[in-house]
Amino acid sequence: MRISPVRGNGRRYTWPATVEVSPILDKSMDFEIPEKDLEITMPRSHGNVNRRQTWVRVIHIPTGISVFCNQERRQIENKEKGLTILKSKLLAIALAQGVELKKIQNRQIGSLSKKLIREYILYPDKKVKDLRTKLETTAVTDILEGEIDLFLKASIQQQRTSG
Numbered sequence: 001m002r003i004s005p006v007r008g009n010g011r012r013y014t015w016p017a018t019v020e021v022s023p024i025l026d027k028s029m030d031f032e033i034p035e036k037d038l039e040i041t042m043p044r045s046h047g048n049v050n051r052r053q054t055w056v057r058v059i060h061i062p063t064g065i066s067v068f069c070n071q072e073r074r075q076i077e078n079k080e081k082g083l084t085i086l087k088s089k090l091l092a093i094a095l096a097q098g099v100e101l102k103k104i105q106n107r108q109i110g111s112l113s114k115k116l117i118r119e120y121i122l123y124p125d126k127k128v129k130d131l132r133t134k135l136e137t138t139a140v141t142d143i144l145e146g147e148i149d150l151f152l153k154a155s156i157q158q159q160r161t162s163g
Contacts, residue, residue: 025088033087037061040082042075058082065089118151120144133158 041057055070056078067089069082093099119129126140133154137143143151 022085022088022092025084025091029091031087033060033083033090040079042079054078056082058086060086060090063090063093065093130154 037060039059039061041059043053043055052075054073054075055068056075057066057068058079059066065086067082067086069078069085072078072081116131119131120140120143121127121129122140125138127136127138128140128143129136130151133151135151135154137150139147139150
């Protein structure tokens with residue numbers, strides 16, 4: 001959140017952001033996704049030949065997972081990177097659901113529901129709330145720098161007491 005420098009009434013504006021963590025796919029864990037399970041959008045430039053479109057969108061049809069990639073300068077590189085990111089997301093889902101790597105190709109995984117895990121409040125008061133464990137901390141800088149052991153320990157403790 002921020003206080004608008006233009007408005008004098010001190011109105012607050014918020015912007016939601018989604019941060020997703022997925023594993024990097026190791027070459028030994030690589031697998032093929034059937035073409036019929038993919039929808040790949042690669043736009044062509046129209047009219048202005050000096051402006052090339054390089055972005056790529058890859059959708060895994062059975063799970064509805066989509067990846068948008070525009071990091072590279074060439075479209076084919078964005079396609080390869082998008083497929084790699086999609087595979088790592090599918091792998092993360094398969095591992096979370098206890099599905100074997102071979103069964104990913106046989107459409108035996110479902111999509112994970114996207115749940116809000118933490119809420120970061122940076123202004124006017126600084127705090128981070130873990131919505132699963134109800135734990136709050138004011139050590140925002142530490143959390144943003146990756147020190148999330150506090151939340152991990154609380155989550156493990158909650159799993160032990162409930163299960």
